Amino acid sequence: xxxxxxxxxxxxxxxxxxxxxxxxxxxxxxxxxxxxxxxxxxxxxxxxxxxxxxxxxxxxxxxxxxxxxxxxxxxxxxxxxxxxxxxxxxxxxxxxxxxxxxxxxxxxxxxxxxxxxxxxxxxxxxxxxxxxxxxxxxxxxxxxxxxxxxxxxxxxxxxxxxxxxxxxxxxxxxxxxxxxxxxxxxxxxxxxxxxxxxxxxxxxxxxxxxxxxxxxxxxxxxxxxxxxxxxxxxxxxxxxxxxx
Amino acid sequence: xxxxxxxxxxxxxxxxxxxxxxxxxxxxxxxxxxxxxxxxxxxxxxxxxxxxxxxxxxxxxxxxxxxxxxxxxxxxxxxxxxxxxxxxxxxxxxxxxxxxxxxxxxxxxxxxxxxxxxxxxxxxxxxxxxxxxxxxxxxxxxxxxxxxxxxxxxxxxxxxxxxxxxxxxxxxxxxxxxxxxxxxxxxxxxxxxxxxxxxxxxxxxxxxxxxxxxxxxxxxxxxxxxxxxxxxxxxxxxxxxxxxxxxxxxxxxxxxxxxxxxxxxxxxxxxxxxxxxxxxxxxxxxxx
Numbered sequence: 118x119x120x121x122x123x124x125x126x127x128x129x130x131x132x133x134x135x136x137x138x139x140x141x142x143x144x145x146x147x148x149x150x151x152x153x154x155x156x157x158x159x160x161x162x163x164x165x166x167x168x169x170x171x172x173x174x175x176x177x178x179x180x181x182x183x184x185x186x187x188x189x190x191x192x193x194x195x196x197x198x199x200x201x202x203x204x205x206x207x208x209x210x211x212x213x214x215x216x217x218x219x220x221x222x223x224x225x226x227x228x229x230x231x232x233x234x235x236x237x238x239x240x241x242x243x244x245x246x247x248x249x250x251x252x253x254x255x256x257x258x259x260x261x262x263x264x265x266x267x268x269x270x271x272x273x274x275x276x277x278x279x280x281x282x283x284x285x286x287x288x289x290x291x292x293x294x295x296x297x298x299x300x301x302x303x304x305x306x307x308x309x310x311x312x313x314x315x316x317x318x319x320x321x322x323x324x325x326x327x328x329x330x331x332x333x334x335x336x337x338x339x340x341x342x343x344x345x346x347x348x349x350x351x352x353x354x355x356x357x358x359x360x361x
Numbered sequence: 362x363x364x365x366x367x368x369x370x371x372x373x374x375x376x377x378x379x380x381x382x383x384x385x386x387x388x389x390x391x392x393x394x395x396x397x398x399x400x401x402x403x404x405x406x407x408x409x410x411x412x413x414x415x416x417x418x419x420x421x422x423x424x425x426x427x428x429x430x431x432x433x434x435x436x437x438x439x440x441x442x443x444x445x446x447x448x449x450x451x452x453x454x455x456x457x458x459x460x461x462x463x464x465x466x467x468x469x470x471x472x473x474x475x476x477x478x479x480x481x482x483x484x485x486x487x488x489x490x491x492x493x494x495x496x497x498x499x500x501x502x503x504x505x506x507x508x509x510x511x512x513x514x515x516x517x518x519x520x521x522x523x524x525x526x527x528x529x530x531x532x533x534x535x536x537x538x539x540x541x542x543x544x545x546x547x548x549x550x551x552x553x554x555x556x557x558x559x560x561x562x563x564x565x566x567x568x569x570x571x572x573x574x575x576x577x578x579x580x581x582x583x584x585x586x587x588x589x590x591x592x593x594x595x596x597x598x599x600x601x602x603x604x605x606x607x608x609x610x611x612x613x614x615x616x617x618x619x620x621x622x623x624x625x626x627x628x629x630x631x632x633x634x635x636x637x638x639x640x641x642x643x644x645x646x647x648x649x
Contacts, residue, residue, distance in 0.1 A: 120433075120464070123463045123464060126460075126463070127460040130449075130452065130456050130459055130460050131449045131452065131460070177449065178449075181447060181448065181449050181451075182447050183447050183448060183449055185413055185443065185447055186443070186446075186447045186448060188411070188412070188413055189411045189413065189436070189441050189443070190436065190461070191432075191433045191434075191435075191436035191437035191439075191464050191465065192436070192464065193432050193433050194412075196433070358415065360408075360413065360414040360415060361408070361413045361414070
């Protein structure tokens, strides 16, 4: 377990300046009130922070081809996979705290809408934050096996080609209003039609109401853990076969 | 003398290159030179020991442990230098050390600092700004700073100036003096091995041609020079590698005494060097 944190520390030492740059850009972008006029901008900004930090770390490692050196250290390949997944988890957690904390600071400090309501309100709820971080976690957990199988560039290409049909299916189902029929009136709001991402929040809101907040959060943690468990299993199998 | 490293029937198929059933032992307290032409499989052997590539068959035992089943335990006692030192180039040497050192329980910070001073490496220097030789020195400093029992060096002296090479060889000789540590040293610079190696393993086209004690090789072997009229099907069997020229032949033998008995004073037998062995084994012919 301790080795996993040592590997995360290694990544931190290698990528800290990139992380700082990404954070600065995200905070600066977030300071432009016009850009904060909608949840979509908030979500993109948060994703940029979390995915940007992770992608930067992977890119720096790939650029200097340090994988062979790391694989020569007293570690098993499975530890390297677990440490990367742990790093992704820490970035999601840390990035989530920063982005939601910063959003809260902005809405509390500055009246961003004439009616005084927060433009991020759907996201600044348990189901909002959970839904947002859940989707990011899913995307990262799905990405890691591709990365460990084929490396940064080939793996990313394969990942996006895999996501493409999924995106087309989701967009198509949305057009056909399948989501609306399945999940009910919450999805027929203007917000959902304008910003498809909030549809997930609506689904989570329904789930939370039905299950209660404790069970809802427990199930959510269980689902995310299951994603990452499967991701680690697949990644370990793939990374065990990689040659340097 | 117990073996620190035992390799048995190690095979790896890359498609265009095959490592074929490689076997050799590295006894405790010794230095073994791994020699062979480019693309012979030296780096592949080292990568297989470190599990950087997957073996197709065979077994590697280090300190009596399987290199895969006990991977982390085994690697914690190995110091390595790859043919190209690959670290995060934009970091300072101090930062790279901070990345690597925590993985070794026996990390000796004082020794590391002493080696940096000895190798004239400023800790705050950015790795990318070092010359190839300096990068190699830094990789060596990392490899030597955690009391490793087995040190794997893949072409460590390439890019180093002759003065530092000699100093390094002296240091490596010093490391094995306690008779508990061993060094596997792959190189093209055979003169380095003549200075320090106890054993030589020669690999050609993915196969071990021989793995023997260096002193035995150099004492028994020789470069034979004589007239072409001496070469027949029968006499050719004395030679491991042969080069015919217009005015005579040059050949490598692993048994100078037998050659002397067979040819008498009709041939000249010179002392053999590792470079001669490598040359004749690689480029020499055995046909008459």
